[in-house]
Amino acid sequence: MKQPLGVILAGGQATRMGGGDKGLKPLGGRRLLDHVIDRLAPQVSAVALNANGDAARFEGLGLPVIADSVPGFAGPLAGVLAGLDWAAAQGGDSIVTAAADTPFFPCDLVPRLLLAAEGMDHPLALAATPDPDRGTARHPTFGLWPVARRDDLRAALEDGLRKVVLWTDRHGGRLATFPDAEAFFNVNTPEDLTRAEAML
Structure with missing residues (x-):
């Protein structure tokens, strides 16, 4: 299997952050997205950004920007589909997605997802962490x-x-379990951004 391509999902509307692009908010003197790119890029063969609207606002990142092909903010699956179409055009056979508002996700995200999906004809796996209430929290x-x-x-x-x-359950998607739920802490509100600064 070829090394997956990476797709950062930034297609949401960031309503709890007051609108705009969460990924462009400052964190530790850089943009939130810079932290995400730094973690994902070494684990994949190339990175693209899934975002809707005017792509020019992301010009400084130096990444291809791919929009949803399904209209009306159809959620993360629409971003996944946009990423899969982009990967197909690159000759890739898989992608790994990461959220644009989650700056501390594991540096071994990709190898552990690949390991979880080992032996599948069409590798499909989600990250998960232990959850005291539900047993497992999927990300x-x-x-x-x-x-x-x-x-x-x-x-x-x-x-x-x-x-x-x-959709993942329908296709027998597996789970790659990571020990630290905090690694998937995501920035949804101004208060979360303050907490992320402290976590840095």
Whole structure:
């Protein structure tokens, strides 16, 4: 299997942050997205950014910007599909996604997702962490996705499916469990941004 391509999901509307692009907010003297790129880029063969609207606002990042092909902010699965279409055009056979607002995710995200999906015809795995209430918490914006399933995903989105885990469960998606839930702390509000500064 070739090394996956990386796709950073930044297609949301950031309503709890007051709108705009969370990924461009400052964190530790840099942009939130810079921290995400630094973690993802060494683990994948190339990185693209999934974002909607005017791509020019991300020019300084030096990444290809790919928009959702499904209209109306259809959620993370629409970003996954955009990433799979981009990867297919690059000759890739899989992508790993990471959220644009999660600056501390594990530096071994990709190898552990690949390990979890070992032996699958179409490798599909999500990151998960132990959860005291539910046993396991899945992190659906952090996953390994097969290009071979993109038309199935497109059809599911066109049918109105929006929940990531419904689609991954349908295809026997596996879990890669990481020990530290804090690694997947994501910045949703101004208060979260303050907390992230302290975590740095």
